[in-house]
Amino acid sequence: MELFVQPGYDTLDTGDGGITWETNPAKHREIAKKLAPAFSTKNFRAKEATVQKHVDLFIKRLIEVGAQQRGVDLRLWTEWLALDLAADMTYSQDMGHVRNAKSSEFLDTALKLNFFGAVTNIAAKFRFLTPFIYLCIPPSVWLSMPRLIKMNSEDVKIRISRRGKTEHLDYFEQLAPADKPEPKDKKQIFHLQNIAGQLLLAGWQPMSHQSYSVICQLLKNPRVYATLVEEVRSTFKDSNEISTDTTATLKYLQACINESLRMHPDTVDGLPRISPGAVVDGKFIPKGVICQHSHFAAARSPRFFAEPLEFHPERWLAPDHPCFDQKFKDDNLKASMPFNQGTRACTGSSIALAVLRLFLAKVLMHFDLEAVPGQDEVLFDEHYKYLAFWERPPFRVRFKRVDDTSTPEHGKLNHV
Template sequence: MASNWLFQRVIDTPPGDLVIFGLGAVTLYASFRYIYYVHFHPASGFPGPRLAAISNIWYAYHWVTGKYPWAVAEALKKYGDVVRVAPNELAFITPRAFSDIYDSHTSGQEHFPKTNFMDLGLGDDGLSWERNPAKHHADAKKLAPAFSMKSMKAKESTMHKYTDAFVQRMKNFGGREDGIELKTWTDWVAMDASADLAYSREMHHLRDMKSTSFLDELWVVNFFVTANQIFKKFPLLSPIRWLFVPPSILASYYKVQRMNQEALESRIARRGNTEHLDHFEQLLPVNAPAPTREEQKHIEVITGHLVIAGYEPIASQIFCTIMFSLLEPQNLKLLVEEIRAEFKSYEDIHADALGTLRFLNASLMETLRITVLSSNGMPRASPGTMVDGNYIARGVEVQYGVLAFTRSPRYFHDPHRYRPQRWLPEDHPHWDPVFKDDAREDFHPFSLGPRSCPGMPMAWRQTRLFIAKVLWTFDVEMLPNQSIVFERDFRMYGMWEKPKFWVRFHSVPRDS
């Protein structure tokens, strides 16, 4: 047999010759790989770091450090409007590129489908991570009524419930000499509200003043999400990727899944018997038949997405708006004055009355510009078409450097400073003409097209409500000896890793 003959020849070969042969094979493979990716790959005509052109090591390293968005920004600054960030992946920065990639669609189905970037191997990609445009369109259409104006108004009482609970806790504990850690408390209020809005799940962080195991485990899993997507770039290592993940993280990952499954089963059992309207009502109405195991799994993944989407962006938004404002006292003064001048009593503050507060809206918009919801690049697969005047071959992955765009002086004046004034209308007394050339119309924090965030109107209502009620009620004081710099102290994995920030809340004295 030829195989036996070959096996015997290998055994009889001196070890030194085997080493030489192995090194030669590796060298030959590396040479062919280099030649192909540098000269013949469809992305070979685009500039970028040489290491990124021939290997995914550049990509993986910057993701592991939590600084990938900044690395892409530096590469775009150095190489131009389109840069190669991996052998088969390109990043863009121009507004035209953003529109070409995310807003091109036919009959509600995007031309650039999602990649497997966020596929966690669950067997179901839910809503946010679904790659099939037709399946995503069907689920999005089914869920759309949950974010209608009628539905949002019905759910506003739930938003008030948790904002009011936060305010009461700060009255009781926020004025202590040692203060409170704001990141933790905004995580608690955002998760309590998100879980209740998504599927009437009460988590009681504010009541118990401690994190649930669900919230703790979710943050442990944060880095795993990044590690998982990195290993997809190294197919030969994928089968052993679990060996590179600490057992504690794997345990946390499966624990989060199990807790979410148990909460979902509880909500299914309570159909028609909940205290208020939630998003789940659209996924499985009261009169719908009991779901099959496959349908229940799909609903479970979607509800998980809804909880995370309603939690982390909201937590970051309210935390950072207060923090950035405290770091820029003049902006805080203008924000507080606007809110307190508008409302004579706490009970007057409601979502519809907040839409006209220009400095409040400008402050929240500037927070979105600084923190950038989509800092992971939102990778898509090219169908074989033009992006910003460049032909991108079918199968090449493309992404947008949103953080690079928001930090570029080409698009924003004084881009690293928190300056809400840039979002004010030009007839506002605090408008500054130095911002007249800012690319305000080209910034889309909730994306564009069929994949834009359906919860955008609700997010605006919820964050306005929280900031207005809190700053109407309290003078917020930053504890001394704190120096927070976004570019230095924040890291991006599956979600933003944020620094601790200590503050005191002082109730504003008012006549009853």
Template sequence: MILYGSHNKNIELFPKTQINNHGNDEHGGLIWEWDPVRHRKVAKQMAPAFSGRALQAKALTLHKYVDLFVDRMTSLGSATRGVDLTTWINWLCVDMSADMAYNREMNALKNMEEPRYLTLLQDFNKAIVIIQMFWRFPLLVPLKYLFLLFKMVRSHSDIRDHSRQLLERRIRRKDSVEHIDFFEQLIPKNREPPKDPKEMRHLEQVAGQLLVAGYEPPAMWLYFTMYHLLKSPEHLKTLINEIRGTFKSYDDITPESAAELSFLAACLKESLRLTPGLLTGLPVGSPGAHVDGHFIPRGLIVNSPQVVCQSSSFSMARDSRNFSDALQFRPERWLSEDHPLYVSQFSNDNQKAFQPFSQGPRMCSGREIAWWQSRLFVAKVLWKFDLAMVSGEHPDIDRDLKGWGITYAAKRIVHMQDHAG
């Protein structure tokens, strides 16, 4: 039996623990929901939002923001001091995610200004570490409230009020939304915000979780990919040749046409292998079952009557027992045998150890849209620009990366020169 894939009628056998529940609510919305039956219900309701048809409806939104990013880089990217890629990719991804989640306009790229929501989210990232620690050491819980009170209650409630107002407005809007968003599936039939505070809170939670789930991992995926490519000029050159050799014009690039590029897919996968979005793992509780031949008993801890177990995608992917040359960026490992750059050295890689989107009933519902946006972004940016690290900058993710509740990468200063200009 495996931890995350094991299930009966899509109800997981190793339920999620409270450790990754970062709120204080009775229920956990969608991603933080610990009750497997309730999770199933919400996930089923949301499923059509991630179907092929719904995906198509997001294409224009993806183009709109990637093109705006490219415009901004055209005017700012070639300055001597370069641009801070971390910030700009964060802005791109929060704009895309908020718009796709519930037609919320963050306007970070447009205003060239950090939305307050994002600043608070990054603070919250640090708080998540504290919250997780208290779940693991329940006797320390009173200190948690002191910490949260001291650190962030005020700013948090402000942003929560603001987000609720925007969500209520979204619920009331009928035909005036620009495009179908993920939240459409949850809107009450009469398009009035529920009067029951618990019901309204549930909607707020799911909307907020969609926004964060659709922002943070893609943002990391995009800038880690650029980072690995900049550190590996030969691979960058091969990828640029593939992209510029395939597309005659910038406008030919779409999420579907970019899906034909096998070296691009290999680079994106390799980036996700070396630097997966999730550093902390996904803790689940044992019902008393065998995993990989080992019996994990059912135990008793506060709020979760199970022994907590988890695997880490970060460690699995960097383990030389699973991948040859495990710590190196080697996109070739993902190429098929008939590709000219195929290398047999990687034929024994254990590709099943690469599970960045998790598995089973909790598997990422946004993985397809994430692939769309990352292919589109990398293909358009590398079609348009020659990239180089600003001189004097020597970032090293293994040295500089700061891992909070959700990873937050080190800054990266990059030149973007229009290659035709």
């Protein structure tokens, strides 16, 4: 099998690609092999208590503030939860967004760099445009990049100093284990900072994007929402029964997540690769040609999906499931590849799905959700914006507590 390597368009020209932007296949394999144990099923089981802790705190805080007349901004709260969880899972950093109901300097700075990432990406493809990027990006945004790098650098140095002393297992344990010599070489530390920043982004953005998008779609589709609520609440007696293992049996829940991933993939670029001179699907692609595949277009194409622009979790169900709809029997589900495939496929895909299942099941166990009346409907094609990552519009939602025993006052949230 021929190897199509990355052209390096997405790099920031730092001299170190970490894992995400590493264009050398041999180096990428070496880093991926080192990180692989962190994403194993056994390793994730040791981290699940951390996920439960953050989701339970989210539930607790929304019991306190979610039912008010004006609701809460779903965009902000899912952003806060996702970054809290990503930072804790990456290098045991307590960001405290959900607890404080307030964005940190790190989050505010990172969001400012969305436009910066898009412009520098374009300049990397068309070098003659490089001098003009200074005209497109405000000075405040330029100054944000060094601040973000400095904050990430400080967090990594703190984590290195805490080797063997963290409260729980995190991804960084694979990069700088306590039984190995402490990293002190500047080049090595810089490499660790790049990988940590990329793991943080990979854990934060997809989680915030999908948790927001699934809830938006549920509230736009009352029948789907009612079906999913029935599945969750008929399966569990209380929130304490909900885990990544027990939610794996919820077929309709997984179908809703799969459908959201199809309609709202976390990346929309073509993930370009350089051809080594190889035959693909019966056609020869000359050496040096940059080729790419639009996951976004394929997942929304009527060639592969019936009613492709509509949210229908039923298409992901087995034919013997009571909610399966025959009109989706010819859908080519393989056309949706939200986690990519091959050597560059997302190694954390199973963890991402497990966390989303846990989050949605607990939210629907505790709350009846409703969109606050009077606001504009969130339309994906009009209101979402993709630059370096997704920008989602504000969307106010009421989290009305379900009148049952699955609440902190009844001792059912054990992780807060």
